Amino acid sequence: MGSPPLFYKWSSKILPWLSIVSILILGVGLYWGMFYAPTDYKQGDVYRILFIHVPSAILGQSIFMFMAICGFINMIWRAKISGMMLKSAAPIGASFTLLALVTGSIWGKPTWGTWWVWDARLTSTLILFFIYAALIGLHSTIEDKTKADRAVSILSIVGIAIIPVIKKSVDWWQTLHQPSTFTITSSPSMSPDMYQPLLICVIGFYLFFALLLTLNLRNEVLEREKNKNWVRQLFGGLS
């Protein structure tokens, strides 16, 4: 999988299945959450934003951790594909972090009475979005792709420090934001009728990330390897 031609060949087979499964699971999760899940006794129906907000926030942070791992692999083993993965994952991570911020802001209006507060969780998530923007900007400013990959690797490894801050922000500071919905150490505090569709939405979001990453990565592989023999052979019919 570490070799670009092997990835391209393998991804061609998996892409149609990944598209079907991710759309199906995401559709089921959202439909269940929006129409079938019971109304919250405290917040009413506005809590349904949770089915988009929580998975996007989890994904925004997970993608950054994934990028830090790719950055580490790129720095140690200089695997070509890890650098390509870094570049391909950054815009997706930025999109989902932005989605978490926007949906959180929309949710804040009816529940907190304001679109935005400089709360620890919100501010640290905004910083994560700025780090994503910096990663994308940094990569596009360096012409040499190998050097750009290394610079982005370093920034993603250093930037990983923001993740525990986001995670623990609700415990370390007095915040308006509620405690984490998902924790490894304790059982969920919400009803299974709400938790089950949320879990399906989270899985659907992860699958959709895999789909978007595969699409972006295939493009990146083609662009960087366009002068290689395997690409010329593959697209030989085009000329």
Added chain:
Amino acid sequence: MLNGFDEVFIMDGNGPYVWSCLVIFILILVLNIFTALKRKNKILKSLKKL
């Protein structure tokens, strides 16, 4: 389960907040897919020229 137009779209009065989030979510997904496909077409065009 939510039934009827009012219950589904208006909900308890907060429906517009919920639906606007869903619309933004779909927009972001479509934008990501569209960008990837547009870039693919651009790369394929440049490969033709090689």
